Amino acid sequence: MATLREQIATTALTVTKFPELMRRMRESRPTDALEIIKKAYEFSLKHHAGQTRASGEPYLVHPLEVALILADMKIDPAAIAAGLLHDSVEDTSVTVVDIRKEFGEQVAHIVEGVTKINAIDFATREEQQAENLRKMMLAMVDDIRVVLIKLADRLHNMRTLEHLPPDRRQTIAQETLDIYAPIAHRLGMGKIRGELEDLGFRYVDPIGYQQVHEAVEARRAAGEAFLGRVESVIRDKLKEAGITAQVESRIKRLYSIQKKLLRQHIAVDQVYDLYAMRVITRSVQDCYAVLGIIHHLWRPVPGRIKDFIAMPRPNFYQSLHTSVISDEGTSFEVQIRTDEMHKMAEEGIAAHWKYKDGPVSAQDEQRLAWLRQVVEWQRDVSDPNEFLSTLKIDLYPEEVYTFTPKGKVVVLPRDSSPIDFAYSIHTEVGHTCVGAKVNGRMVPLRFKLHSGDIVEILTQPGHKPSRDWLAVVKSSRARNKIKHWLNVHQRERAIEIGRKLIEKEARKYRVPLKEIKEPDLQKIASDYGLGRPDDLMAGIGYGKYSARQVLARLVPAGSEPVADSEIEKPGGIASVVRRVFGGDHGNSAIRVKGHGDLLVYRARCCNPIRGENVVGYVTRGKGVAVHAASCPNVIALMYEPERKIEVEWARDDGTPSAYPVKLTVFCDDRFGMLKQITAVISDSKTNIRNIEARTNNGQANIDIVLDIADLKHLENIVTGVRKIPGVHDVQRLQKV
Numbered sequence: 001m002a003t004l005r006e007q008i009a010t011t012a013l014t015v016t017k018f019p020e021l022m023r024r025m026r027e028s029r030p031t032d033a034l035e036i037i038k039k040a041y042e043f044s045l046k047h048h049a050g051q052t053r054a055s056g057e058p059y060l061v062h063p064l065e066v067a068l069i070l071a072d073m074k075i076d077p078a079a080i081a082a083g084l085l086h087d088s089v090e091d092t093s094v095t096v097v098d099i100r101k102e103f104g105e106q107v108a109h110i111v112e113g114v115t116k117i118n119a120i121d122f123a124t125r126e127e128q129q130a131e132n133l134r135k136m137m138l139a140m141v142d143d144i145r146v147v148l149i150k151l152a153d154r155l156h157n158m159r160t161l162e163h164l165p166p167d168r169r170q171t172i173a174q175e176t177l178d179i180y181a182p183i184a185h186r187l188g189m190g191k192i193r194g195e196l197e198d199l200g201f202r203y204v205d206p207i208g209y210q211q212v213h214e215a216v217e218a219r220r221a222a223g224e225a226f227l228g229r230v231e232s233v234i235r236d237k238l239k240e241a242g243i244t245a246q247v248e249s250r251i252k253r254l255y256s257i258q259k260k261l262l263r264q265h266i267a268v269d270q271v272y273d274l275y276a277m278r279v280i281t282r283s284v285q286d287c288y289a290v291l292g293i294i295h296h297l298w299r300p301v302p303g304r305i306k307d308f309i310a311m312p313r314p315n316f317y318q319s320l321h322t323s324v325i326s327d328e329g330t331s332f333e334v335q336i337r338t339d340e341m342h343k344m345a346e347e348g349i350a351a352h353w354k355y356k357d358g359p360v361s362a363q364d365e366q367r368l369a370w371l372r373q374v375v376e377w378q379r380d381v382s383d384p385n386e387f388l389s390t391l392k393i394d395l396y397p398e399e400v401y402t403f404t405p406k407g408k409v410v411v412l413p414r415d416s417s418p419i420d421f422a423y424s425i426h427t428e429v430g431h432t433c434v435g436a437k438v439n440g441r442m443v444p445l446r447f448k449l450h451s452g453d454i455v456e457i458l459t460q461p462g463h464k465p466s467r468d469w470l471a472v473v474k475s476s477r478a479r480n481k482i483k484h485w486l487n488v489h490q491r492e493r494a495i496e497i498g499r500k501l502i503e504k505e506a507r508k509y510r511v512p513l514k515e516i517k518e519p520d521l522q523k524i525a526s527d528y529g530l531g532r533p534d535d536l537m538a539g540i541g542y543g544k545y546s547a548r549q550v551l552a553r554l555v556p557a558g559s560e561p562v563a564d565s566e567i568e569k570p571g572g573i574a575s576v577v578r579r580v581f582g583g584d585h586g587n588s589a590i591r592v593k594g595h596g597d598l599l600v601y602r603a604r605c606c607n608p609i610r611g612e613n614v615v616g617y618v619t620r621g622k623g624v625a626v627h628a629a630s631c632p633n634v635i636a637l638m639y640e641p642e643r644k645i646e647v648e649w650a651r652d653d654g655t656p657s658a659y660p661v662k663l664t665v666f667c668d669d670r671f672g673m674l675k676q677i678t679a680v681i682s683d684s685k686t687n688i689r690n691i692e693a694r695t696n697n698g699q700a701n702i703d704i705v706l707d708i709a710d711l712k713h714l715e716n717i718v719t720g721v722r723k724i725p726g727v728h729d730v731q732r733l734q735k736v
């Protein structure tokens with residue numbers, strides 16, 4: 001039995017909210033019979049009696065509010081009745097059979113659909129979530145009013161979410177952002193989507209919400225005054241041009257701002273469309289005329305003009321967008337669309353009911369076709385994960401859904417690369433990523449991932465991120481990690497260079513480095529306004545300060561530098577080593593046909609050299625191994641012909657490159673033999689890395705490791721050595 005207090009509260013609803021609902025329905029549907037709504041209300045009143053919401057209000061307030069939201073959509077009385085009854089099967093002793101008996105098949109069917117969706121738990125494992133979404137789509141497609149009721153239900157629950165405990169808030173809000181807001185978006189219901197997103201944002205990320213909220217509030221007064229000025233300018237010009245249009249202004253919604261801040265790494269003041277004007281015209285022709293007027297008034301921002309009238313968005317949104325800069329230097333967006341387009345943008349599929357006197361639009365048909373399509377998919381797709389990925393592509397066109405080889409879903413911004421994927425797994429995987437396989441095939445690191453791709457990242461310990469990656473990555477996580485790494489390591493490198501420069505300068509003055517004391521350096525650092533000697537060294541390394549000037553402060557007055565030539569020793573060991581080994585990874589001399597930046601390496605079993613016929617083989621996890629075509633391993637490897645990949649020697653770009661090649665010379669053991677062999681080698685200006693000789697019974701085997709540029713170079717040496725009297729044979733050893 002309900003308490004007196006509850007009875008009073010319920011009575012209040014009956015005398016205020018319910019008459020309000022009836023009034024709105026009579027207004028929007030003057031010719032429809034509304035008895036069913038009254039009956040549903042009374043049924044709901046009876047069965048929810050004594051129940052309260054988390055807010056302490058009578059439960060009845062919820063179905064009533066849901067019905068009011070539905071009434072705003074000007075939906076039909078059966079759907080309003082179903083809205084009033086939507087929780088009765090779940091939360092009371094009522095069954096679908098009862099509803100069918102009282103209200104007929106149609107209402108029962110809708111209530112059953114909503115009940116089924118309510119039973120779905122979205123906060124479950126991935127596969128289950130997929131299965132659940134599938135169920136929901138099934139219920140939706142059955143009768144589109146099911147999803148409209150569900151959206152109204154969710155909207156009211158979000159509006160009253162503060163009454164729930166924090167962990168429930170978080171789950172419901174996340175689910176709203178993940179599932180309900182995208183569905184509203186897909187159905188073209190911009191208004192409901194906007195409210196769901198802002199409410200979801202507020203509970204999912206309270207701190208982020210607060211920050212954006214404060215940033216907007218701080219600008220609101222000035223922003224509204226600004227928009228007011230712009231609005232009157234536009235009104236005057238439209239009047240002059242004889243165009244009748246409605247002019248509105250708005251400040252961008254918080255969730256949209258937040259998404260932009262995160263996606264573009266910008267501050268609130270850099271958001272081009274923080275302030276926006278909306279001009280709603282009577283005809284498409286007027287839309288373009290207004291665009292001309294706007295561009296005549298203010299300078300458009302290049303690249304920001306979008307014609308969604310000629311090319312509607314996937315959810316059939318139509319509008320012209322442009323961003324312009326005011327005389328005060330503030331940028332703002334102008335959206336221009338017809339009245340019809342505006343209704344569709346705000347209400348989407350719900351506009352179907354609202355303006356049903358007019359013709360049913362082609363867009364409505366297509367929206368419904370999309371839903372039907374979903375059911376078609378569900379028939380064809382037996383794997384729930386596959387279904388999920390197909391569905392999500394459609395719900396979230398801004399994202400791609402990729403998978404690890406083990407089937408874990410990795411969600412990335414559209415056009416993300418394998419580098420983004422690698423960083424999403426682990427920072428270290430990102431840093432050491434050298435290549436990737438997508439669906440089993442090697443791809444370049446700048447490859448654009450698509451939904452459904454299975455991505456396997458190839459790493460190499462010790463590999464380092466490259467600055468070029470910043471131009472490729474799309475996710476903020478990858479960008480931040482790369483930037484951070486570059487900052488830290490560049491500084492370390494700069495400090496090292498700074499120290500070297502100081503050392504070099506010190507030698508010129510014949511000042512032993514150990515005489516330079518830390519406190520002296522500290523003092524100079526302070527003179528430059530720096531905290532520590534390392535900051536000073538980094539500054540020298542970056543070229544901000546000259547090592548000479550810094551050292552001048554350290555050495556006794558009157559010291560003279562000694563001549564540079566005594567110090568410089570160009571072309572020392574280090575430069576030779578660099579020349580031989582080239583870069584620190586991979587092999588730029590070989591490239592895979594059709595792919596720019598695959599990780600390629602020369603197979604150790606045969607060590608092919610430039611000019612040799614080579615074949616590529618896609619390894620499991622190490623990139624493309626390049627073998628000599630003659631390598632005995634190649635035959636064995638080709639058991640898996642799909643792993644073979646065409647490779648070629650890149651055009652010689654003149655940068656010195658050399659490969660170690662090991663030769664064995666079989667010859668007589670005689671005096672002067674070694675000298676003759678080395679003479680042939682040095683005549684061809686070839687570097688000898690190592691030489692070893694074994695003798696036995698007057699015969700010698702001499703192993704020589706040489707730096708060889710290409711096949712021709714090698715052939716010249718082999719021919720030359722073979723001509724030496726007493727040399728029987730020269731063989732190239734595949735292994736070095």
Ligand code: MN
Nearest residue numbers: 062086087153
């Ligand atoms: Mn409900």
